[in-house]
Structures are given as C-alpha cells and as structure tokens.
Amino acid sequence: MLSALIWLPVIGALVIALLPKSLSNKGSAIVTSAILILDFLLLRQFDIGSSAFQLSENLPWLENLGLNYSLGVDGLSLPLVVLNGLITWLVICFCEKQITERKQLFDVLILLIHAGVSGAILSTNTLLFVLFYEIELIPLYLVIAAWGGTQRSYAAMKFLIFTAISGILILVGFLALGWLSANPTPVFDYETLRNLSLPIEIQVTLLVVLLLGFTIKAPFVPFHTWLPDAYVESTTPTVMMLGGIVAKLGTYGLFRFCVGLFPDAWALLSPWVAVWAGLGILYGAMVAIAQKDIKRMVAYSSIGHMSYILLAAAAATPLSMVGGIIQMVSHGLVLALLFYLVGVIEEKVGTRDLDVLNGLLNPIRGLPTTSALLILGGMASAGIPGLVGFISEFLIFQGTFSKFPIPTIFSIIGTGLTAVYFVILLNRTCFGKLDNHTAYYPKVSGLEQLPALILTALIVVLGVQPSWLVRWSETSATQIIARVPDSSLLANENSKYSTYEKISLAFRRDPR
Incomplete structure (x- = not known):
C-alpha cells in the first residue's frame, strides 16, 4: 500500500501526459481520487496502539551504498500522508479555473510533487528520504516559474537556491552519520541510526547541520526570506501545495531526525x-x-x-x-x-x-x-x-x-x-x-x-x-x-553553569 501511495501518482502523471487534452482533466481527477481512497484505507489499517513503523516494505537496492527501498508509516507520518492526499485532490479537482494554460502539464507536475512528498514522509532509510526530498524540488520550481506572477522567475530561483542548500546540508548530515556507524558498509536505516551511540560533540555537530537544513525548508526565521516571494508569486493551487504540505517536510524532519536521532x-x-x-x-x-x-x-x-x-x-x-x-x-x-x-x-x-x-x-x-x-x-x-x-x-x-x-x-x-x-x-x-x-x-x-x-x-x-x-x-x-x-535535570546537574557553558563542557565529557 505504501508503494502504491508513491508510485500511483508517478504512473498517473505519465499516463496523463500521454492522454489527449480533452481527457486529461478527468484522468487527473481519477488518479487523485484513487490516492485519497488509498489514504482512507491506510487509516483503517493503522494500529494506533503501536509506536513502531507499520506496513513496512524493505527491498535491497544499492546495498554497497547503504541505500535500500525501505518504507514505513507511524503516527508522525500518517497525518501528513493523508493531508498530502487531501490537498492534492482539492488542487487538481477544484482549482481548474485558476490554471488557464497548460493545465495538463500542471497536473503532471503536481502529481510528481505529491509523489516526492509522500516518498520522503514514508521513507525509513535516510538516503531514500533525501532522494524523495529532492525529487519534489524540480517540479515545484517549474510550477512557480511557469505559472506564477510577474516576479515568478526571481521567486522560483530564490526558492530553488534555498531549498538546494537545505538538501545539501541534510545530505551531508546523513552521509556523515552513516559513515560514523562503524560498519564496513555505511548504514542509513533509521532504526539502526536511532540506536547509534556517538560522542556528544559529534551529536551536537551533526544536529546543527541537520537543524539548519530543515529550518531552511520549513522555514524559520532568519531563513524565511524565500517564503514571502514564493508564496505571493505562486498561483493559488501552487501555494496551497507549497504552504499546505511541502513546507511540512521541514518540520517532519525536525521531529523525526533532529529529535529522534x-x-x-x-x-x-x-x-x-x-x-x-x-x-x-x-x-x-x-x-x-x-x-x-x-x-x-x-x-x-x-x-x-x-x-x-x-x-x-x-x-x-x-x-x-x-x-x-x-x-x-x-x-x-x-x-x-x-x-x-x-x-x-x-x-x-x-x-x-x-x-x-x-x-x-x-x-x-x-x-x-x-x-x-x-x-x-x-x-x-x-x-x-x-x-x-x-x-x-x-x-x-x-x-x-x-x-x-x-x-x-x-x-x-x-x-x-x-x-x-x-x-x-x-x-x-x-x-x-x-x-x-x-x-x-x-x-x-x-x-x-x-x-x-x-x-x-x-x-x-x-x-x-x-x-x-x-x-x-x-x-x-x-x-x-x-x-x-529532561533538560531541567541537566540544568540541575550543572546549575552553576550557563547553557552555553554546559554545551562547551559537553564537548569535553559525555553527560551520560
């Protein structure tokens, strides 16, 4: 089912691109409706009492690189998957009037954005997450640049630059984490990395790198300067996708990887x-x-x-x-x-x-x-x-x-x-x-x-x-x-030190 949520929009986009223009709108509506039905079926199969990844799929891919096709859904990813399906359905089925030119191409790009977001949210391999995280970047850049307002080229390029920097930081952080896993082959499986024990100075360094990457995507101040231009210059359906779900990849990564790892x-x-x-x-x-x-x-x-x-x-x-x-x-x-x-x-x-x-x-x-x-x-x-x-x-x-x-x-x-x-x-x-x-x-x-x-x-x-x-x-x-x-317990342990001094001390000794 999880693979279907990712690859159905991809296959649908390819089919819609080949359909006659007169049939493309109906084809897009059918594909997005099928995705939304799958989302509701996923809700029915989900066990709310389990904290583990459910409906997991694991297939070997590039094992020498540590890249495997690993998917799973839990209580953090499930609401965002359903939100992604809902907003995509609304954008494609009911926002036809806002896109007066090349609607067929627009629908194809929106479906590819949907697939990239779902793939990133459902990935349990960090390299696979980065792959899907970057896949949604190009079609989103294109829908801003091709259908935006008068300053669309500037807004799209600014979005592309900021998001590319975000992806590079996240990739560097995950590569470093995989190489530090002390295995002959780098490990990028989320559960394995979650149980990895690293010196606190390395943890802080990698955390800062990933935190910067995800805060650019969200975005948070002061990395927000791309957002007003991109939102204002985008068409209504584009900004619904961008603000409604795509930006949530930043906060999802914050919870999943910064806090979790x-x-x-x-x-x-x-x-x-x-x-x-x-x-x-x-x-x-x-x-x-x-x-x-x-x-x-x-x-x-x-x-x-x-x-x-x-x-x-x-x-x-x-x-x-x-x-x-x-x-x-x-x-x-x-x-x-x-x-x-x-x-x-x-x-x-x-x-x-x-x-x-x-x-x-x-x-x-x-x-x-x-x-x-x-x-x-x-x-x-x-x-x-x-x-x-x-x-x-x-x-x-x-x-x-x-x-x-x-x-x-x-x-x-x-x-x-x-x-x-x-x-x-x-x-x-x-x-x-x-x-x-x-x-x-x-x-x-x-x-x-x-x-x-x-x-x-x-x-x-x-x-x-x-x-x-x-x-x-x-x-x-x-x-x-x-x-x-509990940060308050750490504060009691070193109450005579400021927060900055405690972080400095952590580079010389592990508080555990």
Whole structure:
C-alpha cells in the first residue's frame, strides 16, 4: 500500500501526459481520487496502539551504498500522508479555473510533487528520504516559474537556491552519520541510526547541520526570506501545495531526525531552540501586521505559526510533541483555506490591496460566503476554541510552559497578535461600504466554493472533536522523545553553569 501511495501518482502523471487534452482533466481527477481512497484505507489499517513503523516494505537496492527501498508509516507520518492526499485532490479537482494554460502539464507536475512528498514522509532509510526530498524540488520550481506572477522567475530561483542548500546540508548530515556507524558498509536505516551511540560533540555537530537544513525548508526565521516571494508569486493551487504540505517536510524532519536521532544533543540545545521559536513567533506576527497585501500577510502569518512547531520540538514532552504534530495538520488546513479564499478575492475583485478592499460581506453585491469563510479561517488561525487551531496550540502551551515558560509566554503573546492582524484584514476586506458605482463583483459559484467548504468542515469538525486527530499520533510522539533527557535535570546537574557553558563542557565529557 505504501508503494502504491508513491508510485500511483508517478504512473498517473505519465499516463496523463500521454492522454489527449480533452481527457486529461478527468484522468487527473481519477488518479487523485484513487490516492485519497488509498489514504482512507491506510487509516483503517493503522494500529494506533503501536509506536513502531507499520506496513513496512524493505527491498535491497544499492546495498554497497547503504541505500535500500525501505518504507514505513507511524503516527508522525500518517497525518501528513493523508493531508498530502487531501490537498492534492482539492488542487487538481477544484482549482481548474485558476490554471488557464497548460493545465495538463500542471497536473503532471503536481502529481510528481505529491509523489516526492509522500516518498520522503514514508521513507525509513535516510538516503531514500533525501532522494524523495529532492525529487519534489524540480517540479515545484517549474510550477512557480511557469505559472506564477510577474516576479515568478526571481521567486522560483530564490526558492530553488534555498531549498538546494537545505538538501545539501541534510545530505551531508546523513552521509556523515552513516559513515560514523562503524560498519564496513555505511548504514542509513533509521532504526539502526536511532540506536547509534556517538560522542556528544559529534551529536551536537551533526544536529546543527541537520537543524539548519530543515529550518531552511520549513522555514524559520532568519531563513524565511524565500517564503514571502514564493508564496505571493505562486498561483493559488501552487501555494496551497507549497504552504499546505511541502513546507511540512521541514518540520517532519525536525521531529523525526533532529529529535529522534540526537536525543542527548537535542536536550542540550533545546533552551536555545525554544528562545529561537518564541522570537520567530513574535517576528512573524509583527511583520504580518505591517503588510498591505493580504496574500503577503497570510504568508508572514505562516512563518509565525510554523514556529509553534519548533517550540513544541524544543520542549520534547508528550503533550508538546502531539501538539506539534497536530499543528502541522491544522496549519496545513487553515493555510490552504486562507490562500484559496485570497485567490478567490483576487480573481473576483482584481486586487489584494487592503487599502482598496472593503465591504465584501455585502450580501447583494459583495462576496458574502467567501467573506464568511475568511472570517472563520482567521478565527481558526488565531486559535479560537472550537476550531482545529485551538487544540494544537493549547497542547503545545501545556507541554512547553513547565520547561520553557518565557518562550511559551512569547508564543501566547504571538497568538494575541495573530488576532490583531486578522482583525485588521477582516475589518478592511469584509466590512465597510461598497462603492455603488464600481462594486458589482461576479458571483462565486458553488463549485468554486466547494474546496473552501470542505476545508472549513474539517477545521470545524476536528476542532469540535479533536480526539479524532490526536489519537493517531500519541503513541508515536511518546516513542520519539523516549530517549530525550529532561533538560531541567541537566540544568540541575550543572546549575552553576550557563547553557552555553554546559554545551562547551559537553564537548569535553559525555553527560551520560
């Protein structure tokens, strides 16, 4: 089944490329619908009580290099696989109107992006992870460069450079880890590397390399500069894929490899990471407040909300880790909804400028349904109870406050600032008086509203009944952090030293 989730979109892309243009849309819809059905079947077969990789597939490939075709799914990867299938289905089946030229080629590239993301998430061999991690880069670059806005070439090249650097750092970190496995042949199997015992100075060095690689992909401040350009210049379906699921490869790698492979080093660096996350949340919120372009505002809000996941990883408690995994899903749903609605507003009104937009909630001449959904999306992003964004942030705050109270307080302030910039956005776009001479906006059809309605339904249902989402990840989250020492215990052991001094001492002695 796991191979089918990877190779069905690849084979489907090849078939669609050969179909007549008149049949390509139906072919794309069939392929993505089949993928989504497989995702639901995967949910039925998954055992939520097991923390081990399930439905594993292991085939020898380039054994002399340590590269094997090894797949598996657990509570960390499962929600992201399903999210990937859902967003791809929405993009291909319901965003046809946003892609007016070369839709057949666009669908092919989106399916290849989907395959690369699924392959990376399901890989249990680190080299195979890097291979799939890089595969999605080229088609994503092409969809930005070919279908983007006026500055698309600049945005696509900037994205390519940053993501290539991210991939190189991750590859270097994994190669070094495999070569240090003390075997005649390098070992890149995740479970083997997880049980590898290395000196703390090597752990810290490799952790820093991988941490930089994954934070560029996510991205976190200050490696975020590619994100606003790429998000703003991308078409609506492209940015739904990019923000909704592709960027989650960075946070997935953070949980899976940084926390999972280097528990001792992570405990030493986690206070610094927590401060980094808290500052990133505040930065993203404050910069979003200053924006006049609603699409750029949503892009900067994404930077802040991704930093909640970094804070959750820093604390490495069962509650924070579950909250971090749920935040990946809730962020993907909310961001896809907001970008889709922004795309509808731009198409119908012709502008994204906050100084021009007003009165869209007008029931006769405005965009009342779109505006109502935008209000709900803003509430979900701000963590209003009853919506999916609340439970993820609440779990993160509960799991991090006891270990890192100051960064957690920064995060709570960031949640308040989220409400501020969404109130600004909603007040200027949805309320006010329409110009009687110019404001006769085209109606949004039911088919155009359907993707937003589906995403909204999920945001509400999972917010009202969060256990339907939380239960998939609890066991795996606990297993990932099982070997992470409590940083507070390390602090008590060397209470007379600062965090920096303790890291320096760790290079001379192993705290274990």
